[in-house]
Every structure is written in C-alpha cells, then in structure tokens.
Amino acid sequence: MTYPHICQxxxxxxxxxxxxxxxKNMDINLLKKLGFSDKMAKVYLVLLGLGPSSVRKxxxxxxxxxxxxxxxxxxxxxxxxxxxxxxxxxxxxVAEDPENLRQVIxxxxxxxRSLDNNLDQLIPELQALHNPGGDRPVAKYYxxxxxxxxxxxxxxxxxxxxxxxxxxxxxxxxxxDLYQDFPTFSDVRIAKGINVQVIAVGxxxxxxxxxxxxxxxxxxxxxxxxxxxxxxxxxxxLDAKKEMVGVVVENEGICAMQKIIFNNLWEKx
Numbered sequence: 001m002t003y004p005h006i007c008q009x010x011x012x013x014x015x016x017x018x019x020x021x022x023x024k025n026m027d028i029n030l031l032k033k034l035g036f037s038d039k040m041a042k043v044y045l046v047l048l049g050l051g052p053s054s055v056r057k058x059x060x061x062x063x064x065x066x067x068x069x070x071x072x073x074x075x076x077x078x079x080x081x082x083x084x085x086x087x088x089x090x091x092x093x094v095a096e097d098p099e100n101l102r103q104v105i106x107x108x109x110x111x112x113r114s115l116d117n118n119l120d121q122l123i124p125e126l127q128a129l130h131n132p133g134g135d136r137p138v139a140k141y142y143x144x145x146x147x148x149x150x151x152x153x154x155x156x157x158x159x160x161x162x163x164x165x166x167x168x169x170x171x172x173x174x175x176x177d178l179y180q181d182f183p184t185f186s187d188v189r190i191a192k193g194i195n196v197q198v199i200a201v202g203x204x205x206x207x208x209x210x211x212x213x214x215x216x217x218x219x220x221x222x223x224x225x226x227x228x229x230x231x232x233x234x235x236x237x238l239d240a241k242k243e244m245v246g247v248v249v250e251n252e253g254i255c256a257m258q259k260i261i262f263n264n265l266w267e268k269x
Contacts, residue, residue, distance in 0.1 A: 151178075152182070157232065167196070232249065
C-alpha cells in the first residue's frame, strides 16, 4: 500500500525515527559479538528499515559519509547479511533476511575451528619457548646503567623468601663500582632484615650488619661478583670496554648447586 500524500523526505524521517527506537531497544551488544562495529550495526539497522537503497540514501539516513558507508556495506556483504543489485543505472543495497545472522555465527565457528587446527601446530613451538623458571635456565642480561635492577631484585627476592638471606662472592676489583648507582644498598638491606654471607676474593670489604664475611686470597684480580639469591644467580663483571655487565640466571637447580659450592668453601675458610 502506498501513500502518495506522504513525501519521500517524510518517509525517510519515519525510517530514521524507527531506527532510533530499534537501536534503543535492541541489544546492540549482540551484533557486536557477531563482529559488527558500532557503524556496521548502525548501517545494518538503517538498511533493514529503508529497504532497497542507494549509498547516498543510506548515508543520509545514517548520518555517515558515503565513503564510510560504502566500505561498511562491503563488510556486511562479506557477512552475507546485505546484498546489492542494479536497477537501471542505480546500484541498490538491501538487507537479507535477519535469519542470515545465523550464518555469521557459522562463519565464526569455522574460523575458530581453523584457528584451533593452527594452534595444534603452534602450541608445541610456543611450549618450547615457554620457561617458568624450572627445568631450563632463563638468562637476563643487564648493561652498566641497569646493574641497580639486579641489586633491587636481590632485595625484593630475599624479602619474599623465608630465610631472608643471600650469598656473595665479592671481587676486589669491582667492589667499589657495583653499588655506585645504589649507595644505600646496605642500609636498605639491613632495614629489611636481610642477611648476607660474603666470601671476599682479595683484600677489602667491611662488615655493615646482618652480614658475615670471610676472605679468599687471590693472586690475580678477577673483577667478577657472583650473587646467589632465592632461585637465581647473578654474575656481574667487566666487558672489554671496562664497563659493568650483568647476567641473572633464573633456575632452582643452578642456584642450589651454587649454594652447595659456596657453603663447602665457606666451611673450609
């Protein structure tokens, strides 16, 4: 049935009002779960109300520019919820039966099945890379301006452990430089109640509190620090440019072995 006394602009206005009411009452989030963006949902709902329409008309009714509407219509066609046809020289778009939305679900299911098959091949490769710090060591490298991070990690790890203790091989050639970016390290350690046992390689070193120290004579200067703390072993040394570099190895087995070696040496000094 047609109403010739109603002009086209009034009809379009009716459709816009209809769209606004529909949008307000319809669960737009459901369309989003089907992969619709806000603009896609807007164009789709407008087209449902307008019926066969040109890009220009859809743009005017939705308030979007023609370029955006045209791209959105292509996406909706891929979802098989919109189709187009030619009438004379015009290209018109029309919404498919909303029942076709079920096809969108089937498309998503197919993509998920394909993704699941791909994961069957990818997961073993990812598992080979995955390391929770158990069986295989994890090594982290630090440049000179990052050495402070190692010291902070020592304090944090010890603070969270039951015995609040770590072990150190202290090198004479590196002793002054190691704490240059963290001069209050010993004060913070003592304040946190963290104990340390130190085997000082070469001369030097002093007791500060909550620490024990023994000395090991060395004919050659070996500027390397080894810090053994909960689950980790840190090595700090000098590179060819005489700059500090650090490596922290996270592995319970390596840490346990280093403790055994340290404790045996400690008893003999």
